[in-house]
Amino acid sequence: DSGVTQTPKHLITATGQRVTLRCSPRSGDLSVYWYQQSLDQGLQFLIQYYNGEERAKGNILERFSAQQFPDLHSELNLSSLELGDSALYFCASGMGGEPQHFGDGTRLSIL
Amino acid sequence: EDQVTQSPEALRLQEGESSSLNCSYTVSGLRGLFWYRQDPGKGPEFLFTLYSAGEEKEKERLKATLTKKESFLHITAPKPEDSATYLCAVQDINQAGTALIFGKGTTLSVSS
Numbered sequence: 001d002s003g004v005t006q007t008p009k010h011l012i013t014a015t016g017q018r019v020t021l022r023c024s025p026r027s028g029d030l031s032v033y034w035y036q037q038s039l040d041q042g043l044q045f046l047i048q049y050y051n052g053e054e055r056a057k058g059n060i061l062e063r064f065s066a067q068q069f070p071d072l073h074s075e076l077n078l079s080s081l082e083l084g085d086s087a088l089y090f091c092a093s094g095m096g097g098e099p100q101h102f103g104d105g106t107r108l109s110i111l
Numbered sequence: 112e113d114q115v116t117q118s119p120e121a122l123r124l125q126e127g128e129s130s131s132l133n134c135s136y137t138v139s140g141l142r143g144l145f146w147y148r149q150d151p152g153k154g155p156e157f158l159f160t161l162y163s164a165g166e167e168k169e170k171e172r173l174k175a176t177l178t179k180k181e182s183f184l185h186i187t188a189p190k191p192e193d194s195a196t197y198l199c200a201v202q203d204i205n206q207a208g209t210a211l212i213f214g215k216g217t218t219l220s221v222s223s
Contacts, residue, residue, distance in 0.1 A: 097202060
Protein backbone atom coordinates (compact mmCIF):
# COMPACT_ATOMS: atom_id res chain seq x y z
CA ASP A 1 0.00 0.00 0.00
CA SER A 2 1.60 3.27 -1.19
CA GLY A 3 -0.55 5.45 1.06
CA VAL A 4 -1.88 7.39 -1.95
CA THR A 5 -5.62 7.05 -2.47
CA GLN A 6 -7.39 7.73 -5.73
CA THR A 7 -11.12 7.73 -6.39
CA PRO A 8 -13.00 6.55 -8.30
CA LYS A 9 -11.21 3.47 -9.62
CA HIS A 10 -13.26 3.44 -12.81
CA LEU A 11 -15.21 6.09 -14.69
CA ILE A 12 -17.29 5.55 -17.78
CA THR A 13 -18.74 8.60 -19.47
CA ALA A 14 -19.57 10.07 -22.86
CA THR A 15 -17.88 12.54 -25.15
CA GLY A 16 -18.42 16.16 -24.21
CA GLN A 17 -18.88 15.42 -20.52
CA ARG A 18 -16.89 16.64 -17.52
CA VAL A 19 -15.42 14.49 -14.75
CA THR A 20 -13.45 15.03 -11.54
CA LEU A 21 -10.75 12.69 -10.28
CA ARG A 22 -9.68 12.85 -6.65
CA CYS A 23 -6.39 12.10 -4.93
CA SER A 24 -5.34 11.97 -1.27
CA PRO A 25 -1.56 12.05 -0.87
CA ARG A 26 0.56 10.14 1.62
CA SER A 27 0.65 11.65 5.07
CA GLY A 28 3.34 14.32 5.20
CA ASP A 29 3.81 14.72 1.44
CA LEU A 30 3.32 18.28 0.21
CA SER A 31 3.61 17.62 -3.54
CA VAL A 32 0.94 16.01 -5.68
CA TYR A 33 1.60 15.01 -9.27
CA TRP A 34 -0.85 13.92 -11.97
CA TYR A 35 0.17 11.59 -14.78
CA GLN A 36 -1.70 10.12 -17.73
CA GLN A 37 -0.89 6.61 -18.96
CA SER A 38 -1.97 5.42 -22.38
CA LEU A 39 -0.84 2.35 -24.31
CA ASP A 40 1.06 4.27 -26.97
CA GLN A 41 2.44 7.19 -24.93
CA GLY A 42 3.36 5.58 -21.65
CA LEU A 43 3.29 7.68 -18.47
CA GLN A 44 3.11 11.40 -19.24
CA PHE A 45 3.39 14.14 -16.63
CA LEU A 46 0.44 16.51 -16.52
CA ILE A 47 0.83 18.87 -13.57
CA GLN A 48 2.42 19.27 -10.11
CA TYR A 49 1.11 21.08 -7.06
CA TYR A 50 3.17 21.88 -3.98
CA ASN A 51 1.42 22.89 -0.77
CA GLY A 52 -1.54 24.31 -2.65
CA GLU A 53 0.40 26.13 -5.37
CA GLU A 54 0.93 25.06 -8.97
CA ARG A 55 4.61 24.12 -9.32
CA ALA A 56 5.05 22.76 -12.83
CA LYS A 57 3.04 21.94 -15.93
CA GLY A 58 3.65 19.21 -18.43
CA ASN A 59 1.58 18.07 -21.38
CA ILE A 60 -1.72 19.11 -19.89
CA LEU A 61 -4.51 20.12 -22.26
CA GLU A 62 -6.37 23.40 -21.73
CA ARG A 63 -9.55 21.35 -21.20
CA PHE A 64 -7.92 19.86 -18.11
CA SER A 65 -7.34 21.67 -14.81
CA ALA A 66 -6.31 20.74 -11.30
CA GLN A 67 -6.14 22.16 -7.83
CA GLN A 68 -4.77 21.25 -4.42
CA PHE A 69 -6.80 22.07 -1.36
CA PRO A 70 -5.66 23.20 2.13
CA ASP A 71 -5.89 19.61 3.42
CA LEU A 72 -3.49 18.72 0.52
CA HIS A 73 -5.88 16.50 -1.39
CA SER A 74 -6.03 17.24 -5.09
CA GLU A 75 -8.60 17.08 -7.85
CA LEU A 76 -8.08 16.78 -11.60
CA ASN A 77 -10.94 18.13 -13.69
CA LEU A 78 -11.34 16.94 -17.26
CA SER A 79 -13.91 18.70 -19.45
CA SER A 80 -15.27 18.49 -23.00
CA LEU A 81 -14.08 14.90 -23.01
CA GLU A 82 -12.96 13.28 -26.25
CA LEU A 83 -12.46 9.62 -27.13
CA GLY A 84 -8.70 10.17 -26.99
CA ASP A 85 -8.88 11.11 -23.33
CA SER A 86 -9.54 7.49 -22.42
CA ALA A 87 -6.57 6.46 -20.31
CA LEU A 88 -5.36 5.64 -16.84
CA TYR A 89 -4.84 8.72 -14.68
CA PHE A 90 -2.38 8.38 -11.83
CA CYS A 91 -1.73 10.59 -8.89
CA ALA A 92 1.59 10.50 -7.07
CA SER A 93 2.83 12.27 -3.99
CA GLY A 94 6.28 13.07 -2.69
CA MET A 95 8.69 15.60 -1.29
CA GLY A 96 11.20 17.34 -3.58
CA GLY A 97 13.66 14.95 -5.17
CA GLU A 98 12.52 12.03 -3.04
CA PRO A 99 10.81 9.07 -4.73
CA GLN A 100 7.22 9.64 -5.73
CA HIS A 101 4.64 7.16 -4.55
CA PHE A 102 1.73 6.36 -6.82
CA GLY A 103 -1.91 5.53 -6.28
CA ASP A 104 -3.59 2.74 -8.22
CA GLY A 105 -5.12 5.13 -10.70
CA THR A 106 -8.48 5.99 -12.17
CA ARG A 107 -9.38 4.24 -15.42
CA LEU A 108 -11.35 6.64 -17.58
CA SER A 109 -13.35 5.26 -20.48
CA ILE A 110 -15.05 7.61 -22.93
CA LEU A 111 -17.84 6.10 -24.99
CA GLU B 112 14.69 17.81 -24.63
CA ASP B 113 14.79 15.22 -21.85
CA GLN B 114 14.32 11.68 -23.08
CA VAL B 115 14.24 8.16 -21.65
CA THR B 116 14.46 5.04 -23.81
CA GLN B 117 14.06 1.54 -22.43
CA SER B 118 15.03 -1.72 -24.10
CA PRO B 119 13.96 -4.30 -24.82
CA GLU B 120 10.23 -3.56 -24.95
CA ALA B 121 9.48 -7.12 -23.85
CA LEU B 122 11.59 -9.88 -22.36
CA ARG B 123 10.72 -13.50 -21.75
CA LEU B 124 12.88 -15.50 -19.34
CA GLN B 125 12.87 -18.94 -17.86
CA GLU B 126 12.90 -19.12 -14.08
CA GLY B 127 16.53 -18.79 -12.96
CA GLU B 128 17.71 -17.23 -16.25
CA SER B 129 19.43 -13.95 -15.33
CA SER B 130 19.28 -10.89 -17.61
CA SER B 131 19.46 -7.10 -17.73
CA LEU B 132 17.10 -4.30 -18.69
CA ASN B 133 18.49 -1.10 -20.19
CA CYS B 134 17.46 2.53 -19.66
CA SER B 135 19.20 5.17 -21.79
CA TYR B 136 18.58 8.78 -20.86
CA THR B 137 19.24 12.29 -22.08
CA VAL B 138 18.82 15.04 -19.54
CA SER B 139 20.36 18.48 -19.11
CA GLY B 140 21.19 17.80 -15.48
CA LEU B 141 20.37 14.61 -13.61
CA ARG B 142 18.74 15.07 -10.21
CA GLY B 143 17.93 11.37 -9.92
CA LEU B 144 17.08 8.21 -11.87
CA PHE B 145 14.24 6.06 -10.58
CA TRP B 146 13.19 2.47 -11.20
CA TYR B 147 9.61 1.40 -10.68
CA ARG B 148 7.74 -1.88 -11.07
CA GLN B 149 4.17 -1.85 -12.36
CA ASP B 150 1.77 -4.78 -12.13
CA PRO B 151 -1.38 -4.90 -14.31
CA GLY B 152 -4.14 -2.69 -12.93
CA LYS B 153 -1.83 -1.13 -10.34
CA GLY B 154 0.17 2.03 -9.96
CA PRO B 155 3.97 2.05 -10.29
CA GLU B 156 5.75 0.75 -7.20
CA PHE B 157 9.04 2.40 -6.25
CA LEU B 158 12.15 0.20 -6.40
CA PHE B 159 15.36 2.31 -6.48
CA THR B 160 16.76 5.80 -6.78
CA LEU B 161 20.25 6.43 -8.21
CA TYR B 162 21.82 9.88 -8.05
CA SER B 163 25.32 9.69 -9.51
CA ALA B 164 27.35 7.65 -11.98
CA GLY B 165 28.89 4.57 -10.40
CA GLU B 166 26.14 4.20 -7.84
CA GLU B 167 24.55 0.75 -7.33
CA LYS B 168 21.51 -0.36 -5.32
CA GLU B 169 20.32 -3.90 -4.59
CA LYS B 170 17.08 -5.41 -3.40
CA GLU B 171 16.55 -9.17 -3.36
CA ARG B 172 17.10 -10.40 -6.94
CA LEU B 173 17.33 -6.88 -8.41
CA LYS B 174 20.38 -4.67 -8.79
CA ALA B 175 20.36 -1.23 -10.39
CA THR B 176 23.44 0.52 -11.74
CA LEU B 177 24.03 3.97 -13.22
CA THR B 178 26.43 5.52 -15.71
CA LYS B 179 26.38 9.02 -17.21
CA LYS B 180 24.20 7.87 -20.11
CA GLU B 181 22.32 4.78 -18.99
CA SER B 182 21.11 2.60 -16.18
CA PHE B 183 20.77 -1.16 -16.00
CA LEU B 184 18.40 -3.23 -13.94
CA HIS B 185 19.99 -6.65 -13.45
CA ILE B 186 17.70 -9.51 -12.51
CA THR B 187 19.45 -12.52 -11.00
CA ALA B 188 17.74 -15.92 -10.99
CA PRO B 189 14.27 -14.45 -11.59
CA LYS B 190 11.09 -16.08 -10.33
CA PRO B 191 7.60 -15.96 -11.88
CA GLU B 192 6.59 -13.34 -9.31
CA ASP B 193 9.13 -10.96 -10.87
CA SER B 194 6.90 -10.76 -13.96
CA ALA B 195 5.83 -7.12 -14.36
CA THR B 196 6.54 -3.99 -16.35
CA TYR B 197 9.67 -2.20 -15.19
CA LEU B 198 9.72 1.56 -15.66
CA CYS B 199 12.69 3.91 -15.64
CA ALA B 200 12.29 7.63 -15.00
CA VAL B 201 14.53 10.67 -14.58
CA GLN B 202 14.27 14.01 -12.83
CA ASP B 203 15.94 16.96 -14.48
CA ILE B 204 17.57 19.34 -12.00
CA ASN B 205 17.11 22.22 -14.48
CA GLN B 206 13.36 21.85 -14.91
CA ALA B 207 10.68 23.64 -12.95
CA GLY B 208 9.25 21.29 -10.35
CA THR B 209 10.23 17.70 -9.73
CA ALA B 210 8.18 15.74 -12.24
CA LEU B 211 9.35 12.37 -13.52
CA ILE B 212 10.05 11.72 -17.19
CA PHE B 213 9.31 8.08 -17.89
CA GLY B 214 10.42 5.58 -20.47
CA LYS B 215 7.80 3.30 -21.99
CA GLY B 216 8.92 0.34 -19.92
CA THR B 217 10.11 -3.22 -20.33
CA THR B 218 7.53 -5.95 -19.83
CA LEU B 219 9.17 -8.95 -18.21
CA SER B 220 7.60 -12.42 -18.27
CA VAL B 221 9.21 -15.18 -16.23
CA SER B 222 7.96 -18.71 -16.74
CA SER B 223 8.54 -21.70 -14.49
